[in-house]
Amino acid sequence: MIAEKLREEVHNCIKCGLCINKCPVYKQLYFEGASPRGKVQLIKKILEGKLEPSEHFQRLLSTCLLCETCTVNCPSGLNLDRLLKAMRAEITEKFGLPWQKRAMFHLLSGDRLLPFCLFWGRTVGNPLRSLLPKGKKLGTIPYDRLPLLNSKPLLSQYPEIIPGDGSQAGRVLYFVGCATNYLFENVGRSVINVLRRLGVEVIIPKDQMCCGLPIYLSGALKTALKNIRKNLEIFNPSDVDAVIVDCASCGAAIKKEYAHILEDVGENAEAARALGQKVMDISQYLSRFDLGKFLGPIQGKVTYHDPCHLVRSQGVKEDPRRLLKSIPALEFVEMEGADVCCGGGGSFQVEHPEVASGITGNKVRAVMETGANMVASGCPGCRLQIYGNLETDGIQVVHPVELVAKSMGCE
């Protein structure tokens, strides 16, 4: 059910078209149905009862990265991404999801099945990966450029409470996203080690769930709601400085989407808003500290890619850059179009590999042109997509906090 406010907003689209040529997907496909304006107008027809939602419409709706570029550029103030997400949810109820997605979301929302699968994934999957056929791809990413699973989920590597070194400088809850928990343990270790070094007590609530965003964005509203309610129960922000997130998407979910989603289904969003106000990306939180005396030199040249869910959803643009620039000896260079989506878009790159590879191709070119040997980005999705499409091993893709940890000598 699309919320009344969003339904009314559809009439405010004056069709000026300013969203069209900013849309990375449109700029690959060049037809109106792929553009934000096209999608809004079709939704308007559906809401007016003049168009029956079809599978072709669902397909058009899926040609969207949900990068929010249209939302921030819409002079008329439409919440385009919210509208598109709500429409996806509605149409998923009608046509369902492909079985691959159903299976994946079932995993992400379950608390027993996922560890079970991952155990077998690690013991069988990681060794198996080297046997996979060379040249085959998952969407745009060659199999051999997919990350390995963590030897143990990050959540089971640490106790629930980790005291800071020396005198206490702060106290935070740490929301460990699925990517850090299962794939990029070094990001989680860096977050914990850096905070600990700064004297911050880190609390990692044990039963936390997937933030629910990837599930919701593909339109599986009911499954997503289960995760949201559970996380709201577990994360009580009242006696901490901040709720730390190292993943742009999880951050966007908890900071903004939880309240939106609950409002849209007519539930009380008070708790979600209270939690949202405390959520901080790790780069934002670290900006509170004077890191100067902790940081040692790193040789090399780094460029920064803005994740959609950080720069647009959360408005965080300068903090990660400032962190990188503060590292001695490390040269920072801005790439062309740093805030343009990388083309990953969650499952988008699997569903629309040709479109994604055009968009990611532009990103990779921009990276190469800087001559940097490192790309920093605080989003595991972007990391997968950029690393997966770099055709060189000469460029590392990292989280900014990993470089901070390295610079502090506490990797």
Place this chain on the structure above:
Amino acid sequence: MLKQEVLQEFMAVVGPERCKNSKEDLLTYGYDACIYEYVPDAVLFPKSAQEISDIMKVASARNVFVTPRGAGSGLGGEALAKQGGVVVCFTMMNRILEINTANRYAVLEPGVVIAEFQSAVEKLGLFYPPDPGSSGVATMGGAIAMNAGGMRGVKYGVTRDYVLGLEIVLPSGDVMMTGTVTTKDVTGYDLTRLICGSEGTLALVSKINVRLLPKPKTKRTMQAVYNSIDDAGTTVSKIIEAGIIPATLELMDKTIIKALEEFSHLGLPLDAEAVLLVDVDGDPETVERQAALVADFCRNHGAREVRLSASEKENEQLWFARRSAFGAVARLRPTCMIEDATVPVSFLTSAIKKIIEICEQNRVEVAVLAHAGDGNLHPLILCDARDKDEMERVEKAMDEIVDYALSVGGTLSGEHGIGITKSKYLPKQLSETSLRMMRAIKKTFDPLGILNPGSFLE
């Protein structure tokens, strides 16, 4: 409806990927930026003059109506298939073929977006001045078809002043060149400028040659803030009268300021009655001198404050906001009917007064925006297309605005075009003889009447 066999013939030209005919796709080609909708029977995306020619041959043989379209940001229904048939959309034909720095011209395909073309030439120290508000989305082909104007008209003129030559495809499918790449060219009738502004009724443009200028060395943006819109209008007339030629001279009233501030959060003066947004450009010394002169003029004619932008970034933000004005007013009311009647610039102040008066009398809400330097008014009438009674009052107000503009020697449309929204007024400005000549020209180019039927001459 298109017969299946005819559709197959079109599909054979462009291939199935570039021929769209699903219900959803057709609906998304049924609108532009005005309020009318006409759904076509198919949409074709050619990539070469040859393909366009082949499309037109099929259309001529099968008597199918063809309507050309760029990005669909037009304000008068010019690119809508008003009597059905196929839309030929140029967005996939979008390469810049040549930027010639030695002779300062460029050759490009019609689907190139204006702003992207501008930034490509600016990287080479060159400048393509015509700058419609929609330059971030509108295509060069659309700009040619509509003879687009824009913010820099006051100093640099309009699209027509930069087109050197065109490759066009006639409705029969014949391909021909008009003009050249040289600035001077008096060989034969000036068909280039006939096509430019013909609203897609005479031929389809497949290649464009435009003239470029050296990029001005510097630019300065000023905001003059007024407590009275009359004073702002008078300042504009006086600046022009004094022989000062700013690069842009834009006027916006308090309603526009409010909508733009809500969108951009730039700290625009919400308590002002009007703001003039002025750019001066050129050599550093000239800019320095002109900026001081313009600022004095504004103060002497009632500006309570003249703000200078602190940085290039702030300039960009200001102009980005200005470009968003049409969309931003949708924050206030869902529908916006945009007028663009144009008056001789000395009438600017009285025209603004008259427009406000007309709108008050007809009980419709108006926001005044103007490319003031060239007398090109853009009153935005704010309404809700779902309210029939209101829309009737809006139409009456627009009729009266047009009558007023014509009564002082102005024109129906400065830059948006006639399309379907203004065609009923055409006989008010053009004589029977003039219309007969235009119809004869149309007939010569398009004897079968298959190109963009339902347009302004009918």
